[in-house]
Amino acid sequence: MTLTAPASAPPSQARGPAARRPVRPLRILLHTFLALVALGWLLPLALAVYASLRPYEETARLGYFSLPEDLTLDYYAEAWIQAELPRYYLNTLIIVIPGVLITLLLASFTAFAIARLRIPGRKALLIVFTAGNLLPPQVLITPLYTLYTLIPLPAWLSDSQSLYDSYLGLIVIHVAFQFGFCVFVMANFMRTIPEEISEAALVDGAGVWKRYWRLTLPLCRPVLAALSTLQFTWMYNDFLWALVLMSSGDKLPVTSALNNLRGQFFTDYNLLAAGSVLVALPTLIVFQLLHKQFVTGLTLGSTKG
Amino acid sequence: MAVKTRRYSARDVTILVIGLGVAIVVNVGLVWGPTLASVGLSGTAWNGIGPIEWVGGRNYHDLAAEYPPFWSAVRNNVLWLAFLGLVATPFGLFCAVLLDRRLRLSRVYQSALYMPVVLSLAVVGFIAQLVYSSDYGVLNAVTGLGVDWLGDSSINIWVVMVAAAWRHVGYVMIIYLAGLKAVDPALKEAAAIDGASERQAFFRVVFPTLRPINVIVLVITVIEALRAFDIVYAINKGRNGLELLSVLVTENIVGEASRIGFGSAIAVILLVISLAFIVTYLSQLFREER
Numbered sequence: 380m381t382l383t384a385p386a387s388a389p390p391s392q393a394r395g396p397a398a399r400r401p402v403r404p405l406r407i408l409l410h411t412f413l414a415l416v417a418l419g420w421l422l423p424l425a426l427a428v429y430a431s432l433r434p435y436e437e438t439a440r441l442g443y444f445s446l447p448e449d450l451t452l453d454y455y456a457e458a459w460i461q462a463e464l465p466r467y468y469l470n471t472l473i474i475v476i477p478g479v480l481i482t483l484l485l486a487s488f489t490a491f492a493i494a495r496l497r498i499p500g501r502k503a504l505l506i507v508f509t510a511g512n513l514l515p516p517q518v519l520i521t522p523l524y525t526l527y528t529l530i531p532l533p534a535w536l537s538d539s540q541s542l543y544d545s546y547l548g549l550i551v552i553h554v555a556f557q558f559g560f561c562v563f564v565m566a567n568f569m570r571t572i573p574e575e576i577s578e579a580a581l582v583d584g585a586g587v588w589k590r591y592w593r594l595t596l597p598l599c600r601p602v603l604a605a606l607s608t609l610q611f612t613w614m615y616n617d618f619l620w621a622l623v624l625m626s627s628g629d630k631l632p633v634t635s636a637l638n639n640l641r642g643q644f645f646t647d648y649n650l651l652a653a654g655s656v657l658v659a660l661p662t663l664i665v666f667q668l669l670h671k672q673f674v675t676g677l678t679l680g681s682t683k684g
Numbered sequence: 685m686a687v688k689t690r691r692y693s694a695r696d697v698t699i700l701v702i703g704l705g706v707a708i709v710v711n712v713g714l715v716w717g718p719t720l721a722s723v724g725l726s727g728t729a730w731n732g733i734g735p736i737e738w739v740g741g742r743n744y745h746d747l748a749a750e751y752p753p754f755w756s757a758v759r760n761n762v763l764w765l766a767f768l769g770l771v772a773t774p775f776g777l778f779c780a781v782l783l784d785r786r787l788r789l790s791r792v793y794q795s796a797l798y799m800p801v802v803l804s805l806a807v808v809g810f811i812a813q814l815v816y817s818s819d820y821g822v823l824n825a826v827t828g829l830g831v832d833w834l835g836d837s838s839i840n841i842w843v844v845m846v847a848a849a850w851r852h853v854g855y856v857m858i859i860y861l862a863g864l865k866a867v868d869p870a871l872k873e874a875a876a877i878d879g880a881s882e883r884q885a886f887f888r889v890v891f892p893t894l895r896p897i898n899v900i901v902l903v904i905t906v907i908e909a910l911r912a913f914d915i916v917y918a919i920n921k922g923r924n925g926l927e928l929l930s931v932l933v934t935e936n937i938v939g940e941a942s943r944i945g946f947g948s949a950i951a952v953i954l955l956v957i958s959l960a961f962i963v964t965y966l967s968q969l970f971r972e973e974r
Contacts, residue, residue: 413787445825511716515910518952558707616802616804617804618804652811659807666802670795
């Protein structure tokens with residue numbers, strides 16, 4: 380099984396002819412179509428940004444589809460200060476950073492054992508882990524909820540004194556659920572590393588840990604980068620686990636806390652728009668900066684060349 | 685395969701047992717264990733605190749016969765799957781095919797289409813409200829209609845599916861684009877030399893080689909359709925025309941009326957459908973590997 384990074388276009392397609400080809404009507408049509416689609420795709424996001432900059436009174440009078448009379452950053456200030464977004468960002472970091480690190484550590488070691496050590500039952504393990512990642516979360520959520528309320532934790536780790544409503548509980552479920560995907564991707568990747576590297580180390584008498592930590596993992600840097608980008612986004616975007624496994628409002632990660640901006644009887648959608656933009660911002664920044672890793676990560680899991 | 689005689693020291697074995705042990709315990713304890721427990725609980729009546737009472741298939745019977753949201757949820761999940769599978773996925777493939785050529789601005793188009801994929805579905809749900817809101821929404825302002833897109837239970841599922849498709853198209857497009865890049869360009873050239881039109885070349889030559897990708901996209905589509913939750917929950921907690929199986933599961937366990945056995949029965953129905961696709965996918969995947 381080999382892996383295909385989308386960035387590597389087949390070299391046989393020469394650059395020259397396409398660039399020099401005369402402009403054809405079909406090409407113009409193609410560009411027009413794609414530009415319209417791209418524009419249509421960006422429109423809802425642009426609308427959210429636009430709505431967040433306008434006072435409620437104005438949009439209530441004129442609707443969202445109107446020229447601005449007044450543009451203000453007040454809603455951002457309100458979301459940031461009154462809705463205490465910084466605290467929720469912090470909650471997210473407390474959950475997501477250990478979540479990503481532990482998932483990658485555990486998954487890379489498992490993938491190493493499966494792909495490089497030829498342990499017995501490796502194929503069954505890989506199938507079970509991969510299938511686990513594909514289940515809809517709702518399938519396991521009921522017993523999980525009960526289990527979480529029954530597992531006691533010391534008070535210094537969780538003020539609810541159980542796994543339910545604790546940061547640790549959310550970290551653990553993210554690790555458990557995302558683990559399968561990472562094992563699958565990394566096992567595929569590790570198989571493509573030439574066997575000779577660890578054979579040479581074996582002759583030198585290196586132990587399992589050394590072969591994993593010093594020899595294999597450094598070679599996995601590209602796939603680790605791709606997976607951490609992807610996992611950061613997925614864990615950041617989680618809404619369901621926090622909804623079901625958390626009860627205190629002040630411990631919610633930022634994506635779930637967004638629901639708090641909705642009032643009991645009245646919702647100021649402009650405020651909600653500002654909140655949505657703020658919540659979307661980190662993933663959009665990650666996407667812009669690490670576009671390649673993101674796409675590689677997704678296609679590593681799905682493409683087999 | 686090179687070295688057959690591999691000896692592990694006691695330290696190596698300890699490390700392996702601990703590493704794999706943790707992995708297996710976490711995976712079985714928190715994913716497969718609860719999944720099996722769902723199956724068991726679906727045959728019981730339990731409110732989460734009192735005694736667990738075995739009721740056999742009664743939950744399933746009640747579900748089908750006395751719980752109207754169930755059938756609307758089934759209908760909506762089927763619609764959701766059909767919409768993603770028959771509209772969003774082909775459109776994503778179409779865009780991938782258009783983008784899979786030397787094209788100026790190709791990266792820009794790709795980024796635009798792909799942007800919603802990094803957004804949380806909850807955020808997508810909130811943005812959808814700005815577009816569809818009956819009083820101030822853009823859609824009504826542009827079309828001049830006065831439709832309550834999200835409040836009218838006969839149409840809201842459709843507009844929400846459009847919002848979900850907004851995100852799905854980019855996902856599918858990226859995966860197909862990677863698949864198309866991996867297709868041997870010689871194949872297309874050969875087809876062109878034999879006088880095939882671009883359309884013929886795609887359907888007769890390129891598309892058949894994409895079979896593994898098609899399976900993956902199918903599985904992603906099905907899984908996404910079954911997992912759909914955040915977006916309707918963000919809009920109106922999945923009520924009034926937006927019922928989905930996933931919402932019903934959550935609704936029956938969170939909150940005061942915790943009917944765990946009943947919620948589990950819905951979860952098991954989700955499980956059975958998704959397992960059918962997971963097994964198909966994995967058997968294809970691991971068969972090809974040999």
